[in-house]
Structures are given as C-alpha cells and as structure tokens.
Amino acid sequence: MQKNTHIPHRGFESIKIAVAFVLSFTVIQASPVFAKESEADGLGTIYHVYNAGEYLGAVSNPEPVQTLVEEKVAAKEQDFEKLRIGASKDFTIVPEQVFEPTVKEEQTIIDALDENLELEAISFALVLDEEQTVYLSNKEDYEEVLHRIKATFVSEEEMAVWEKEREMEQLPELQPGETRILELYIAPKVSGLTKRIAPEKVMTVDEAVDYLLDEKQVEVIVKKQRKINKAIKHEKITQTSADLYVGESKVNQQGKDGNRELTYAITETNGKQSGRTEIGNDVTQEAVNEIVLNGTKPLPSVGTGVFAWPAVGGYISSEQGMRWGRMHKGIDIARPSDFTIKAADHGIVRAAGADGSFGNRVIVDHQNGYETIYAHLASIDVQPGQVVQKGSKLGIMGTTGRSTGIHLHFEISKNGVLKNPLHYISQ
Numbered sequence: 001m002q003k004n005t006h007i008p009h010r011g012f013e014s015i016k017i018a019v020a021f022v023l024s025f026t027v028i029q030a031s032p033v034f035a036k037e038s039e040a041d042g043l044g045t046i047y048h049v050y051n052a053g054e055y056l057g058a059v060s061n062p063e064p065v066q067t068l069v070e071e072k073v074a075a076k077e078q079d080f081e082k083l084r085i086g087a088s089k090d091f092t093i094v095p096e097q098v099f100e101p102t103v104k105e106e107q108t109i110i111d112a113l114d115e116n117l118e119l120e121a122i123s124f125a126l127v128l129d130e131e132q133t134v135y136l137s138n139k140e141d142y143e144e145v146l147h148r149i150k151a152t153f154v155s156e157e158e159m160a161v162w163e164k165e166r167e168m169e170q171l172p173e174l175q176p177g178e179t180r181i182l183e184l185y186i187a188p189k190v191s192g193l194t195k196r197i198a199p200e201k202v203m204t205v206d207e208a209v210d211y212l213l214d215e216k217q218v219e220v221i222v223k224k225q226r227k228i229n230k231a232i233k234h235e236k237i238t239q240t241s242a243d244l245y246v247g248e249s250k251v252n253q254q255g256k257d258g259n260r261e262l263t264y265a266i267t268e269t270n271g272k273q274s275g276r277t278e279i280g281n282d283v284t285q286e287a288v289n290e291i292v293l294n295g296t297k298p299l300p301s302v303g304t305g306v307f308a309w310p311a312v313g314g315y316i317s318s319e320q321g322m323r324w325g326r327m328h329k330g331i332d333i334a335r336p337s338d339f340t341i342k343a344a345d346h347g348i349v350r351a352a353g354a355d356g357s358f359g360n361r362v363i364v365d366h367q368n369g370y371e372t373i374y375a376h377l378a379s380i381d382v383q384p385g386q387v388v389q390k391g392s393k394l395g396i397m398g399t400t401g402r403s404t405g406i407h408l409h410f411e412i413s414k415n416g417v418l419k420n421p422l423h424y425i426s427q
C-alpha cells in the first residue's frame, strides 16, 4: 500500500513542489565560474546556516548539519508513517568562499538546530471557499474524506446509481415510485491543493470527517426528482329513475378511482428535506364516477294474480275444510324457520288489528278481485291504506285469538268467494 509506505526524500523530486523542499536542506552549489576562481586563488569554503529566518553561524563542514536534519526527518517520519517530511524552507545552508575559512562554535549551531529545526510535511489541504480548513496526508485521503461526508447522508447504493447515471447522456424516464438523484455535492465549494504544513496539523480521515461535520463546516446537498402515483377519488352521483319503484335504488355505473403522476423536485440538506416543488402533474387515468339511480315510480298496488308463500319455510299443519264440525276457511302454516309473515301479492292493506278469534290479523286487498287474510299474528307491521309489495313484511307469526300454538292462518277469496289457498300457493 502506497500510502503507508515510508517514502525516501528522493521521491520528492517527482513532485514539482517538492523540488524546492529537497533543495531546502541541500547545500546550495557554488557556480562553476566561482569554483574555478576559488581553486586558482586557493580559497577555502565555509557554510552559513540559517534557520527560521535567523542566522545561526557558519560551519566548515556541512555534513554533521545535514546528518542531524536527516535524522530528525527520519524520526518524524516514523511518527507519521503516511507523510513525506522535510525541513522547513526557512532552513538553508549557504556556502561562501573565504580567505580564512575558520569557524567557531559549530556545536552551538548543531544544538540550536536540534532544538529549533522546523519540519514540514507535504499535505493535501482541503479548501472550503478558498479557505484551507483541514490538512490530509495525501489526495487519496482527501477524496476519502469527501466520499465519507457524502456517505453520511446518501447510501452507497444511491451514490453508485448516481455515479452511473451522471455518465449517461439520456436518462430513462422516471417511473412512478422512483427517486433519482440529479445533483450531489458538498457546500461550500470544496477544492484541494498541495500544502506544506507541520506534520502535527495533518488529520486522519476520521478526524477530518468528524471535524467538518461536527463543526458544521460543510453541508451535503442532494437534489432529487421523485415521481409518485396519486389516486383521483371518484365521486358518487345520485340520479332518479322512473323505471325503479320508490325505495328501490341501483348502481347504474360502477365508480373507479383515477390516477395522476406527480413529479417533485426535492432538495435535501444533510439528509433532511429543505425544499420541494411540484414540477409535473399528469393524469394517467381519469376517475369514473359512481352513478346511483333512485326510483320514483309509484309502488304497484295491484296484485299480479300470482301468489307467493306468505311465510319463511314452515309446513301446512291444517288444510281447508271441515274440522271439528266447523268449516276451516283457510290453511294453517306452522314451524317456519323465521316468524316473518309476508304479503302474498301486491295490494293495499284494508284492515290491520285485533279481530276476535283471528287475534291480530291483516287483510290485503289486491285490487284485482283477490283478498288475503293473515291471522293469529304476534305483532303487525302495517297500517290500513298502506301499499304493500309481494313478499314485504306484514308482521310476526304468533298465536293470538283462538289458536293452539304458533301458526299462521291464511285465507284467499276472489270477489268475495272463498278459495282454496292450496290452489294458489305452494312452498
């Protein structure tokens, strides 16, 4: 792994900015012309040492100074494995040709350097709006910091899709239920540059991410488009129909919800929605209203002439005819599965109430010559004059009047002449 490898100083030469870095603790060579002249005159060379803008003095041999610098650099590079370190550019050794190459206090210079030599690393600065904010070991760490900050608010999957889609010239049309990232960036504007800095100021990726987010130095802005389906609710419309009887109703047209596709432009700041605008609204399916017909036709009060069984189930417990020395004028129906008594045909209630041995009884005039009688009811649900429909409820079977147990006594007559109900009804 390149980033964890110790890189020798020679490596600096491949980096433009590092050339000066290397030179900074290399003896500046005398020019060839100057050298030639010095040989001729038998001059000696001394070396002036400068550090942090301060002149420390001269030495006759630069090697101990250079060795010291190299040792300090090597020690520091052990502490900061990922960094390339060198002496500050404020440290220089300048040779001079002199007649009397004598120097003094060389050890003092070494000691001063040992104490005060400033070392610098080549870092990669993260610049926010032209202000250097944090320093990373290299460009890879810088890229990693940017990625990790984005990944705090956008999943790796979303980012991968976005990376892929931003390369595409033509994006497939967004489908309902889909969300697409159109822009993903860090604000303020981020850039990077190579920067010499004290190694101690260089942050790890984790430190830089924490600092930038915790100190609210940056925000992650995501611009998305989202398309959704939204139901268009159908309405219920009521109309009247002369084809239906009063009280009847019918669904003439089934209702159905429609659909519209809504497209939103959404902005998220640090994972929270900070803006939403509707940018598309297409009806893809119109709603169909439910139409209900309510009848207006008056109920028929004239019988059909065809009679229905006036009870719910049950059996004929007694037929019409002579019984106990008396004429039994109708039939008896007993043991029904439900005690509801029903009109045998359309008609108008002629009488409803207590009537001697009949108990509670109802008489229906079918307006066509026929009349039916329902006797011994426990209770009556209709009133005289009321129009009743074939099968509609007249009351509840009972045992009122002269009766031996719960049953319905049922008679039919036509134009006042008694008829045998069994000729008209069957179960």
Ligand SMILES: [Zn+2]
Residues within 6 Å of the ligand: 318, 328, 330, 331, 332, 408, 409, 410
């Ligand atoms: Zn009877």
